[in-house]
Amino acid sequence: MDRKLLVLILLPITILMVIVPAQIIPKVGAAPLPPMVCTAQPIDLYCRAPAPVFNGPVITPSVLLRVPIVINNTDTINGFDITLKVSDVSKLKPYDADLIGTVMPTNVILAKCIGGILIQGSTCASATDTPDTIHLSVIDTGNPLPVGTTGLLFTAVFNITGTTSTGGITIGYQTGCPNSSVSGTTVCVSMPNGTTAPTPETTQDGGFDNSNVATLPYATMTSAKNNLGQFLFGLAASTTDALTLNAVNGFDTTSTPFVTITSTVTGKNPVPTSSLSPPFIDFSNPPATSATSTLTASVATTSAKGNDTVTITGMYTTQDPNTLTTSFLEAIAILPLTVVDFSITANPGTISNTVTSNSAQTSISILPTYFVGLVKLGVQASSLPIGVTASYSSATITSPTTSTLTITVSGNTPSGAYTITLTANSTLNGVTKLHTGTLTLQVQGHSVTIDSVTVSPQGPVAIGTKVTLTVQVDNKGSFAETVTVNALINNVTVATASNVMVAANTVVPVTLTWTTTAAGTFTLSANVLLPAGETNTLTNSSKVGDYTVQPAATSPFSDSTVLALIAVIIAVAVIAGFILIRRRRTSTTPTPI
Numbered sequence: 001m002d003r004k005l006l007v008l009i010l011l012p013i014t015i016l017m018v019i020v021p022a023q024i025i026p027k028v029g030a031a032p033l034p035p036m037v038c039t040a041q042p043i044d045l046y047c048r049a050p051a052p053v054f055n056g057p058v059i060t061p062s063v064l065l066r067v068p069i070v071i072n073n074t075d076t077i078n079g080f081d082i083t084l085k086v087s088d089v090s091k092l093k094p095y096d097a098d099l100i101g102t103v104m105p106t107n108v109i110l111a112k113c114i115g116g117i118l119i120q121g122s123t124c125a126s127a128t129d130t131p132d133t134i135h136l137s138v139i140d141t142g143n144p145l146p147v148g149t150t151g152l153l154f155t156a157v158f159n160i161t162g163t164t165s166t167g168g169i170t171i172g173y174q175t176g177c178p179n180s181s182v183s184g185t186t187v188c189v190s191m192p193n194g195t196t197a198p199t200p201e202t203t204q205d206g207g208f209d210n211s212n213v214a215t216l217p218y219a220t221m222t223s224a225k226n227n228l229g230q231f232l233f234g235l236a237a238s239t240t241d242a243l244t245l246n247a248v249n250g251f252d253t254t255s256t257p258f259v260t261i262t263s264t265v266t267g268k269n270p271v272p273t274s275s276l277s278p279p280f281i282d283f284s285n286p287p288a289t290s291a292t293s294t295l296t297a298s299v300a301t302t303s304a305k306g307n308d309t310v311t312i313t314g315m316y317t318t319q320d321p322n323t324l325t326t327s328f329l330e331a332i333a334i335l336p337l338t339v340v341d342f343s344i345t346a347n348p349g350t351i352s353n354t355v356t357s358n359s360a361q362t363s364i365s366i367l368p369t370y371f372v373g374l375v376k377l378g379v380q381a382s383s384l385p386i387g388v389t390a391s392y393s394s395a396t397i398t399s400p401t402t403s404t405l406t407i408t409v410s411g412n413t414p415s416g417a418y419t420i421t422l423t424a425n426s427t428l429n430g431v432t433k434l435h436t437g438t439l440t441l442q443v444q445g446h447s448v449t450i451d452s453v454t455v456s457p458q459g460p461v462a463i464g465t466k467v468t469l470t471v472q473v474d475n476k477g478s479f480a481e482t483v484t485v486n487a488l489i490n491n492v493t494v495a496t497a498s499n500v501m502v503a504a505n506t507v508v509p510v511t512l513t514w515t516t517t518a519a520g521t522f523t524l525s526a527n528v529l530l531p532a533g534e535t536n537t538l539t540n541s542s543k544v545g546d547y548t549v550q551p552a553a554t555s556p557f558s559d560s561t562v563l564a565l566i567a568v569i570i571a572v573a574v575i576a577g578f579i580l581i582r583r584r585r586t587s588t589t590p591t592p593i
Helices: 004-021 561-586
Strands: 038-041 063-073 079-086 091-097 108-116 118-120 134-139 150-161 169-173 201-206 207-210 218-223 230-232 237-248 258-266 273-277 280-282 288-299 307-317 326-349 352-353 359-369 374-379 388-394 396-400 404-409 416-428 429-445 448-458 466-475 483-491 492-503 506-515 520-529 541-550
Touching: 063 079, 079 091, 079 108, 079 150, 079 359, 091 108, 091 134, 134 150, 169 230, 218 258, 218 307, 218 326, 218 404, 230 237, 230 416, 230 429, 237 307, 237 326, 258 273, 258 288, 273 483, 288 326, 326 374, 326 416, 326 429, 352 359, 352 404, 374 404, 388 416, 396 429, 404 429, 448 541, 466 483, 466 492, 483 506, 492 506
Parallel strands: 038 201, 230 326, 352 429
Antiparallel strands: 038 063, 063 150, 063 326, 079 134, 079 169, 091 150, 108 118, 108 134, 169 207, 218 237, 237 288, 258 280, 258 307, 273 288, 307 326, 326 359, 359 404, 374 396, 374 416, 388 404, 416 429, 448 466, 466 506, 483 492, 483 520, 520 541
């Protein structure tokens, strides 16, 4: 028969034998046992005598033993409360309990305690939930199981942690519980049925003996990594890991040389996701004693910050060639994965700097959220004011260490408060995240500027006009100042206001008067002078522009040509008058007879 066809036939049969309730599987060779709770082989899922004694290796990474706990030919029940106990916890350590394939599909877990630790439900019983126990209490919200039901209640999972001596150890039941279904005892098996009295049952212990694994076929699974690393919160990224599976003691030649690989992620929701390729290994097709599978772990932009765990399991069944007991084993690899974040902060968050002290320092810290790694520090250049520089004692640090940031102020930096933007970035799994923080810089110093100068009246004007210059003196510094304000004509001072008081961060108008004394075009400007310590002298002067003064108005008689003309006119007038008088005298003299 074709090997691929054989796999397709055997795989569903194997799964059915593990998860399907035994009442639909013929009980070939089953002994006529009374209503009973027992351990069973995964290929049986019913009770039979003698009880199975399972086997499994002690290897690294560890192997889990999955033990079916079944109900056999029961009366009516609608739940169960069972506490298992191993006789030597150093050989089998309680690990988990699951309800995959249970005969109670509409179940509600009331209590799940593994090794005395509450995993799910309300509380553990302090007297009976101990490090060597698995306690599972379930109620079925559907119809009660009918009389005669046989099938899987749950699967108890143990970590194989040691090698037993010949004869092995017992997988039995805890004692000390009230309301037991086992008449006349305190065995911790109670099968409720909706009444005050539980349904009567008996119990049958199982066993575990791995004193001889030399001929036991089994499989191993190892991961190339022991940690999937850190992922930056809010950024999508993924990583892979190679899983190597090996067939030991002829596992590849058994009738079920198959390993089903699954992966789960636990942590704070929403958790990252994982996948496997391939999720199923068949050592017989093609024939091999080694195979690989690739795990891919992916973090989404919505994955929560926190420590997550990726658990990879390789499940298979194997038959002990000496006892012919079939054990359900599970190779396991546990890989941590962390979704991290960080922030940048300055301490102190505000620093003061004066021109005389020149520089100031602050400590820059990276505050981690699950984060441990390299961070590159920087300062956004556009946020630095004029004349300010910034430098780190170390521009790359490993969280949670710190770096010292030195801020240096030069002489041309105006006084005031500035917000400087700090940057921090880290790259993990091929993606980079940038965080920013802020630092307030208070620059204290002497800085007086001229905001504006207005002139009245506007030119041109005549000689002798009084021109008013109004100078807006702005003290941008941190101290009150006593200043001198000058008006200049062609860079020559023509008016001065001394001892002008200007409080810090205020503007004072100063009026200066210039009386024009000559005609022409002049360059007007103003300046302000501090006694000492000016931060930026470039803003201490302001040029108004060109200003025109015209000559005074003159009399028309001052012109020599006009005077000469007037003289001629006067002379002509005098002569004309003289002639006229002569004529009149002549006309009045008698003519001689």
